[in-house]
Amino acid sequence: MRDLAFDMPAAPSSCHRTATGEPILEARNLGFEAGGQRLLHGVDVSVRRGARTLIMGPNGAGKSLLLRLMHGLIKPKEGEVLWQGSPLTKKTMRAQAMVFQRPVLLRRSVLANLKFALSVRGLQGRPRAEKIDQALASAGLSHLAHRPARVLSGGEQQRLAVVRALACEPDLLFLDEPTANLDPASTAAIEKLVLEANAQGITIVLVTHDAGQAKRLGEDVIFLQDGRIAETGPVDQVLNRPRSEPARAWRDGRLYLGPDLHSVSSYPGSNT
Amino acid sequence: MDSFWSVLGGAFALVFALDPDLMEIIGLSMRVTLTAVFFACLIGLPLGAAVGVFKFPGRTFLAVSLNALMGLPPVVVGLVVYLLLSASGPLGPLRLLYTPTAMIIAQMIIVTPIVAALTRQVVDDLNREYAEQFASLGVGAIDRLVSLLWDARYSLLTVALAGFGRAVAEVGAVLIVGGNINHVTRVMTTTIALETSKGNLQLALALGVILLLIAFAVNACVMAIRATAVRAAYA
């Protein structure tokens, strides 16, 4: 693993290491409120170009919301998202791609799903066909090209979703718990695709709450709790030597109820 | 009044006699209804999809209006179309009153809100699933509309069939604007109404059974197309 650096000046508990790569995407003071409830409180994030950043935290921490704000699927009402230093626009959004927890595939063949995504990017004819062949091969789906995408297995569907996103040649790929519903073999296949993409220079931002996956994939970790950043840093440090109470509770499998309350064990009778 | 079975027997006897007058009436019914449904879909599908997908001021009002218009009384539609197409009406010079075209227009007005309202619901549901993916891919407005309509095609076939069912059974509007003229604008439903008024209840009922069989056959055909398409897609 490279010597990681991650800098979160606004995060109270961040370790103050200096970033080496320039940030490809930054979120500044992001806040979000829905139905009278604050879901995000002044979140600052900096994603290094070429890095693999994990967003972690318990259910309801605001991980998926943060991902959607960073991708521009939801317009921020407080704060801003900067793409290479300028505000995110529809055009610069095209330099990003996203894979959802449940793959959203059109009710068409595997081939047609890739064709659709590439056509949106203006690719036609031979270049598109070549790109499709390449994507199918990398996902191991060539023999299923003419199947309706909806009848594939969950693992095959998610592989298709990943290579469809990658076929659009993004600079940054968001993944929202892409393996949450998959078996270990399918999970490994997705992780392999993600690592290959990263090796080609694509920046990865991935939401997960699987510690094993975090260790296999992660470089930088952003740990969210109740819409606030609890801790940031290299994956090894956040998972093995957490300094914040929420991250510690998460590591120990306890439910964190807030700074004023004792956290309770998730299993009755287990030692806390 | 004879028993149900003798009515049914009478209906089959009428069909198998291939009576040219009856065949003409059935043919006109199909031509008018299918043409009306075709144009209703041409308008209703994109309209419903647009209301289902795009957010614009008055969208909810439009959606509620479409739903309300599904209950449009055919006689009212018939009257309005009559007043428009009447020689004294604004469209009188087109000379369309008492022609199959007038009946197509009336049925189209009745069916379009049904197609649009049901399409809106179908596309709205599908859009909830697709919206984020489309936004992520950067799909443009027109492409979104077309893609949603295409991906909902099997549900939309059922929508078209609902429109067909309403149109083919409709009598009030086509009676007023068509005039039930023998060999010109006489269709199944107006013939049933005429035979009822002549007191030929058994014949009227037999014609009703035939209409039902036709509707059944059309539904079966469309469902067969759909099943074949699905089977081909899932092979």
Next chain:
Amino acid sequence: MNRRTFLATLLLAFLCATSAQTARADDKFIIVQSTTSTQNSGLFEHILPIFRDKTGIEVRVVAVGTGQAIRNATNGDGDVLFVHSKPAEEKFVADGFGVSRSDVMYNDFVIVGPAADPASVRGMSDVVAALQKIAGAKATFASRGDDSGTHKAELRLWQAADIDAQAASGEWYRETGSGMGATLNTGTGMGAYVLTDRATWIAFGNKGNHEIVVEGDPRMFNQYGVILVNPKAHPHVKSEEGQVFVDWLLSNEGQNAIADYKIDGQQLFFPNGNGGPS
């Protein structure tokens, strides 16, 4: 199945269905606004083919109540008016919508009623007395209630009997607001007396146990008239073809065709286009 095949299949199915019946050639035709009694009795199906064979003109009949037929013709939606309510027809001509009115034929109205005859009017030929007995017995009476020629005739008879039947509307007096056939269906269904023209009754197929109970009163005379819609009011009126039809109806050939139309040996309409009783 890909998109092209799918759409092609749908389009093909659509074309097959719609081309099965192509539009009739738009040859010479006129539109006649007429009444349900002439259509339901089958008269038109008897005389119109004879006329078409002779002149090549197709007659398209819109059969509605006399009131609506006159309104449609007033709007210009017809070339010839062929109805049975002389005062309304004369007003139509006087208002400038019709060229002139001619008697064509007549039949008569009858009162049909249940065989049980709760008001004991069977065999009466004085229609006014019969209506008074029906009202006195509060026996159910089904009225057209639709401003048709028959309805207007019925109202004149109630007036002659000095009975305000509409005051009993919803009780023994039932206004169906529909055509002759529908009213007869209702009347036979609820065992009510009904005033109908004889032609419709003879051709009617759902008589149940109803029969003619009152007939033969001169006041139940039912005159049909024909009017060419005035091209001065509606310039698009096909006055030439329309006049051919009117002339033919009043010719010996037309009058004989009307007289020849019989059901079960009974003549339904009696031509008087050459100045018969009026």
